[in-house]
Amino acid sequence: MAQAYSAGLTVTDNIILRKERILPLKGTVKVKVGDKVKANDLVAETLLPGKVLPLNLANKLGVQASLINDYLKIKPGDFIKKGQLLAETKGFLGFFKSSVKSPFDGEVESVSVHTGQMLLREPRIPVQIKAFIDGLVVEVIPEEGVVIENKSAYIQGIFGLAGEVTGKLKMIAKDPNEVVSADQIDDSCKDRIIVAGSMIDLKAIEKAVKVGAKAILTGGIDDQDLKKLLGYDIGVAITGHEKIGITIVVTEGFGKIKMANKTFDLLKKFEGKEASVHGKTQIRAGVMRPEIIIPLPFDEKELIAKKPEMATLEIGTTIRVIRQPNFGKIGKVVGLPEKLYKVQSETLVRVLEAKLEDGQTLIIPRANVEVIEE
Amino acid sequence: MANDQLRRIIATDCGSTTTKAILIEYVNGEYRQTVRGEAPTTVEAPLNDVTRGVLNSVQELEELATLKYGKKITLIENNKIIIPSDGDRGADAYVSTSSAGGGLQMMVTGVVAKMTGESAERAALGAGAIVMDLISSNDKRANYEKIERIRHLRPDMILMAGGVDGGTTKHVAELAELVSAADPKPRLGSSYKLPVIYAGNTDARDIMTEVLGDKVDLIITDNLRPTLDNENLGPARDRIHDLFMEHVMKQAPGYNKLMEWTLGPINGKLTQVPIKPTPAAVGDIIQTIAKQNNIEVLGVDIGGATTDVFSVFTEEHVFNRTVSANLGMSYSISNVLASTGLDNILRWVPFDIDESALRNMIKNKMIRPTTIPSKLEELVLEQAIAKEALRLALVQHRDFAVKLKGRQQKREISEAFSQSTSGDSIVNMTTLNLIVGSGGVLSHAPRRNQTAIMLIDAFLPEGVTRLGVDSIFMMPHLGVLAEINPQAATEVFDKDCMIYIGSCVAPIGKTKAKAMALHAKLELPNGEVFDEKIPFGEMRLIPCGVGEVAKATLIPGSGLDLGAGKNQTIETELHGGVVGIILDTRGRRPFVLPVEASERVPRLKKWMKALDIYPSEILS
Structure with a gap:
């Protein structure tokens, strides 16, 4: 056979990119087909259900579960305020009443005559989805989200940490072999996506967080530095939700590994340009790799995304x-x-x-x- | 008639990384596995269609069969497998298993974790699922935490048990309310309701319908623990398999098409053959081996993400399966290091290595799971990691495969338990007859001797134990093939799948360093006699081929036991294999490796040389 399927990562200075931006639950789409959006524009939003708190009403009132409805001052579906009376016994001659009040603002989910439990739900949590990349809205999936296309320089990393950020690219390493240290990071890195070479050590990462850099792009990272940074050892590579104050994208792997010339040169070519970066990685079941996206000017006619194929x-x-x-x-x-x-x-x-x-x-x-x- | 009906069979296993296809043909009056192909699984982006990977792997079968027979063999036409066959075109049956996209992922609930909860877990595991969590009334988490957990899990389905028939309904109702409050969504898509199987107290069925009926797709089946004395896992397990096909598979990209393709003759009529979860098919094969030969069997399948352990113990052939969801050789390899620690891995390595380099190597394997060790040192390290993954998986299995407490039990299927006195494990390495290994690191080890030592070091078999390995990982294929043609499945299993490695003899106990631990007298089939008083702490390899048997008189050293009691001689037959007969006097209960590398490394090298595990260059 003259060809074989293989794993692949994309590094290119020119690709027609197609990104789905989908809500976790159904909600409202804020843009329409044909709209030009910037990375930080809101494209869809929804309200996630709040946390549920079970209250054992029957126990608290000292009554049988099957009779609980007789003591309710509210009904399922009602919105409630903190401190509002939820249920109360009649007491004896109006005295010695037992009552239960709401611990928070929210709504009443359900009341069970089988268990005597009342389920209260905290207020809904708004979730907003941004465009993440500058581009054109080419499709609206009603109540769910949108598809955005653009032309970009594009690099897939192999492993990353933390979520989506945008910022201007800044080269720290002079060549792809360079190990970046803390003294190379200063206030000029604030809000920037900084580029290291073959490795960046823990002190330099911490300094980057301190000065307010948005993201680090590096060839390699040391396993032990990663462990210290996170406070735990990664067992399975499902990342993207870390709260470490910075997004990290590793382009080559663990250890000191020279960043591929092509990747380094591409980043250098676009130094100072705005980029969108995320560290979300999932190796199994729905493979996801971190991405570095540098939007380029485009004509709408150019937006014909290539059919996905295996490498x-x-x-x-x-x-x-x-x-x-x-x-x-x-x-x-x-x-x-x-x-x-x-x-x-x-x-x-x-x-x-x-x-x-x-x-x-x-x-x-x-x-x-x-x-x-x- | 069999050769008229089924001359050519295609079987695939759609794994999370690779789709493996085998061709089985009726040749010279018997069924044989003839060629094998594989291709990346395509259930996920960018292709989102499992059948693409299936066609690619079957195309490899086509090419290899054409090469083998020197004439064009066609298996695919118009992007579809050709069924039935016509001369050199097509096959008579196509069957498949699947664990793609993470396999079947379930959550289970029970009132008491160690009773109905455990029964529910056994039913789900026996059906081939990964149990993501067990929620019970007494699991110490606050109710709001349970609700959060259920909401975030996104399983493929939930199995709810709880309460014996006629017992209290309150706790079952409470669990239903928790599930209702969480309003869990299925993992694959939000266009359908999450299937929830209720297999608990029959008196609570109306309450379940009232609380959950509108929110989920509720399926009610027989109580899996109708009384404290009875476990009845069959109906729940069958419902899981039905739902796996009807709901889960239909949501996975391309499976609707694949389900139309899996066809085979049943009672002479071309019928759809259900796709089985991969572990369920392997479990069926392990149970068949145990029942047919009336032996105790321990099977292990070590994959990239998970390690499954299957066992059949006791005279009643009690079957158990566990999934160690985060012990594996690629996706989860870093978790093996985190679980066991670096020292436990390095204790199997006969050379010095920079710790930082090893840690980075493990992480690199995690993020690039399909790579293979090219350098010898890396092979040794991966096999050391495999020993620890296998060892930890057995620890988990031993803890799960226990007798139910203080109950007498009637049972009609093998998942049920013989309940005598306690929660003791029924895993008994002394009475165990056969260990079967499967999965890349075991099946594809460059030397079968390496497979043997991985199984021995990880599981520490006691007394006399036979060892085998699935040659190229085809137990799942044969497990599902047995559904339509048990004869073909059995013949291929015996001739092409199961490779007997040999036998291991290991006295139980410890004695002084130079004291005799085993006096072995072996009459070998070639007429030679092996007769040696082997000191404690040694290993020997005696060649004895596949199908050959050595007559053995085995005398344990003072205070040691070969399974018949301390100091008891046993006369037995030792089966040979591709490696031979391994005599292991390193001790059991306890098995101790020296802590100091200066003492340990020379011993490892000596054992590895004795068993010809690695090329001499790394052992000098």
Whole structure:
């Protein structure tokens, strides 16, 4: 076979991007097809149900559950205020009454004659969805959200932390091999998305948080630094909700790994430009990788998104080696032999021949490369 | 007739990462697995259609079969599998299992966690589900916390149990109210109501309907714990399988199409064959092996994200399955490190390694789960991690597979328990006859000797235990094939799936370092006799091939036990295999590895050399 399916990450200076912006529950869409939106514009909003608090009314009043309705001062569906009387016994000659008052503003969800429980719901929580990228609204999914398209320079990272941010790109590293340290981070990084080289250490990350940088883009990160930053060890790579004061996108992997030249050069080319970045990563069941999106000017006629396809390995495909030896090196496929090949570990695997950027030609297991899609 | 009806069968397993296809053909009067193909699973973006991955994997079958037979074999036409066959075109049946998109994810509830809660958990696990959480009336969380938990879980379905028939309904009603308040949404899409199976106290059925009827898709079935003495898991398990097909699969991208494709002749008529959850199919195979041979079996399937342990113990063939949801070799590999600690992994490694490099290697495997160890050192490290994942999975299984407390129990299916005196585990490594390993790290180890030592070091079998491995991970395929053609499934299992590694002999107990631990006299099939008094702390490998048997007289060292009691000699037959017979006098209960690397590493190297585990370059 002259081609094979493979894992792939996209690094390109020009892509027609299509982003769904969907509410977690049905709500209201605030824009219409044809609207041009900026990254921070509101496109849809909804109200999430508030937390539920069960109150054992029958116990509190000292009455049987089946008789609870006789003592209610409200009914399911009513909105209530903090301190409002919910239920009360008649007492003895008007004295010795037992009563229960609402602990918060909210609404009455239900009352059960089987258990004597009343369920109260806290006020609804507003959720707003922003556009995240500058672009054109090309589709409205009624009550659910929108699809936005634009033309962008686009980089997929391999792993990230924390959610969506926008800001201007600022190069800190002079070359993709550089390890960025704390003394290179200063107040000029405030509100910026800063770019490191092969690694950024914990002190530098902490300094970036302190000066108010929005995000860090780096080739590698050390496992132990990550653990200290989060306060726990990541067991399964499902991220995006961390509250660490900054978004981080790792483009290559764990350890000190040179950022791919192509990625570094692309970021350098767009230094000073506004970018949208998130660190959301999910490796299993709905693969999601962090993204760096730099919107470009576009003509509406250009907005024809490519049909999604799986990355394929073919002669000439640009690949990144993703396991030792030669982890992080970039090359081009020059051969796809069909025969199984025994590697040093004695594993029989399908391999490819690749010519690396440094000129050497190597045999590498196909499973240990990832396609850099352009 | 079988060869007239089923000459060619295609079976696929749609895993979370890879879709694996096998071709089974009726050749020279028997069913054999002939070629195997695989392709990335395509249930998720960008393709969002599971059938694309199925077609890609079947296309590989087509290409390999064409190469094998030197003539064009066509299995696909117009983007569809051709059924039935006509000469070199098509197959007579297509069956499939699935664990794509995270498999079947369930939440269960019960009134008392250790009673109805545990029964509900057993029913869900036996049906092939991952149990995301067990919510019970006595689980110590406040009610508002339970509601928050239920709301955030987003399972595929909920199984609610609780109360014996005729018992109190209050606690069951309370659990229903919690579920109602949470108003949980199904994981796959919001266009349908979440299926909730109620299998509790029959007296509470009306209350369940009143509280939950409008909010969820409520299905009422027989109480899975009708009395304290009885567990009746069958009906609940069947409902789970029905709902898996009717609701969950229909929501997963492309499965509607796939469900139309899975066809096979049942009673001579081409009929739709339900897609089975992968672990349910593996569980069926493990139970079949145990029943057919009347033995105790421990099966393990170590995947990228999870490790499933299946066991059949006791004379009544009691079946148990556990899923260690966060122990695996890729997606969850970092969690293995977090769970066991670095020292426990490094104790199996016969060389020094920089800790920081190892930690980063593990994290890199987590974020790039499909990579394989190219360097020998990385293979050794991955296998060390596998031993710990397997060991921890067995600990969890041992804790779950227990006797119910103080109850007599009637049972009609094997999930039910023999209830004698206590909550003791029924997992007994001394009476265990066979360990079967499955999953990439075990099935695809470059040397089967490595598979053997991973199983032995992780599970520490005692006395005499046979070892086997699923050759290329096809137990799921055969589990679902057995539904339409048990003969084909059994033949392929015996000839192509199950590879016998050999037998392990391990005395229980500890003795002095140089004292004799095992006097083994083996009459080998080639006429040779192996006779050695093996000191404590050694390993030996005696070649004895597949299908061969050695007559053995095994005399344990003083104070040691081979399963028949302390100091008792046993006369037995030891089955050979692709590795042979392994004599292991390193001790059991306790099995102790020296803490100091200076003492431990030479021993590891000695054992690994004795068993020819790795190339000598890494053991010198």
